Amino acid sequence: MELLADPNLLKQHCHAWRAQGLSIALVPTMGFLHAGHLSLFDHARTLADRLVVSIFVNPTQFGPNEDLDRYPRDLPRDLELAAAHGADLVFAPEAQAMYHPDHAAWVDVPELGRGLCGASRPGHFRGVCTVVAKLFGLARPDVAVFGEKDWQQLAIIRRMTRDLELGVTVVGRPIFREPDGLAMSxxxxxxxxxxxxxxxxxxxxxxxxxxxxxxxxxxxxxxxxxxxxxxxxxxxxxxxxxxxxxxxxxxxxxxxxxxxxxxxxxxxxxxxxxxxxxxxxx
Missing domain, CATH: 3.30.1300.10 (Pantoate-beta-alanine ligase, C-terminal domain)
Known part of the structure; x- marks a missing residue:
């Protein structure tokens, strides 16, 4: 398994795979992996020849009073788990690598993002759509896998992918739960x-x-x-x-x-x- 932090290197690796006729699955995450994430990796592994996992705590989807700085992180453990569940490449960039200093382009699906989490987290889904669109542009995956716990996010990404003709099959997977029923998070x-x-x-x-x-x-x-x-x-x-x-x-x-x-x-x-x-x- 390879670890990359440079978006250009991710682009080059995925381009080389596609030139060999290999299909690519992408699972975007913010890291601190749990069994729910791992179930996504396992399913994605069955859908394509190569599996790319991104680990990126995306600052643009956090509001000013949210937990960006406190969000749990453990990259060494995440890398071990990703490798054990079939990841061929982990992309773990820094924020400055993903957003130019004069970044000005945003992707949004406002009609689907006004209610539910969007009502109490203004701007959240604009950040989600923008980073997912960037990941799709870099990796050019054939399929991307997301969990259904964030159902609104999944619906928005599906609509964005359809409306912008991004050419990625977006797959949702059931919520993974603790034995007592609590959704894993x-x-x-x-x-x-x-x-x-x-x-x-x-x-x-x-x-x-x-x-x-x-x-x-x-x-x-x-x-x-x-x-x-x-x-x-x-x-x-x-x-x-x-x-x-x-x-x-x-x-x-x-x-x-x-x-x-x-x-x-x-x-x-x-x-x-x-x-x-x-x-x-x-």
Whole structure:
């Protein structure tokens, strides 16, 4: 496995692979890898001849009061895990290598980025789209693999890729969970032991709503109240950032679950903001 930090070298390596007729899969990450990331690597390995993993804590997707400086990092461990799960190349650049001092071009999908995480993290998805577009331009992958925990991000990247004719097949993979149901996230390390013990209540609330839908409750107002009441009882001190029912692709709000509907939530557990979702089907 090779480690590169220079975008031009990444471009050259991937160009050489394509000249040999080899296909390329890309898995973009911000590092501090967990089993969810590794499941993406394993799946991507089956889709192409070469696997590129990027590890880059992208500053343009963090707001001024967010955790850019505190975001967990452990590159030596990440490299060991990436190698063990089939990565042929890890691209781990510094921010100054990815953004010129006079950087002025941005990519955005504003219609899909206004709600959910976009409402409380203005500019976040502009940063995500821009860095993913840059990675696509450098590696020119045939396929890119993302997790469904960040469902809004996945929907936005799919739309960006389609609308800009980037020629990359974007693949989503199911949420990888801890044995108690908590969605795996690099930010879980911020939870105190007490918070970590209670955090699975988020997933339990999603499953509760899913059960209510299967029993015939389709009004999103009542379903949302059910979720919030569950958290108030089971997750002390939790603050709901949002709990929204939306169309899975357009991310537009719905009022009844009479077609496949995404129930997406963001919950502050102490100082840690956790996201999760479930696809509800009648």
């Amino acid at each position: 690099s930010r879980n390390v911020y939870l105190t032991p007490g918070e970590r013990a209670e955090a699975p209540a988020i997933r339990q609330g999603l499953v509760l709503v899913q059960g209510a839908v299967r029993s015939g409750e389709l009004d999103v107002g009542r379903l949302g109240l059910m979720f919030r009441a569950h958290l108030a009882e089971k997750l002390s001190g939790a603050r709901v950032d949002y709990a929204e029912f939306v169309h899975p692709e357009a991310l537009s709000p719905v009022v009844r679950v009479d077609a496949p509907t995404l129930f997406a939530v963001a919950v502050f557990v102490g100082r840690v903001r956790l996201i999760d979702n479930i696809l509800l089907e009648v």
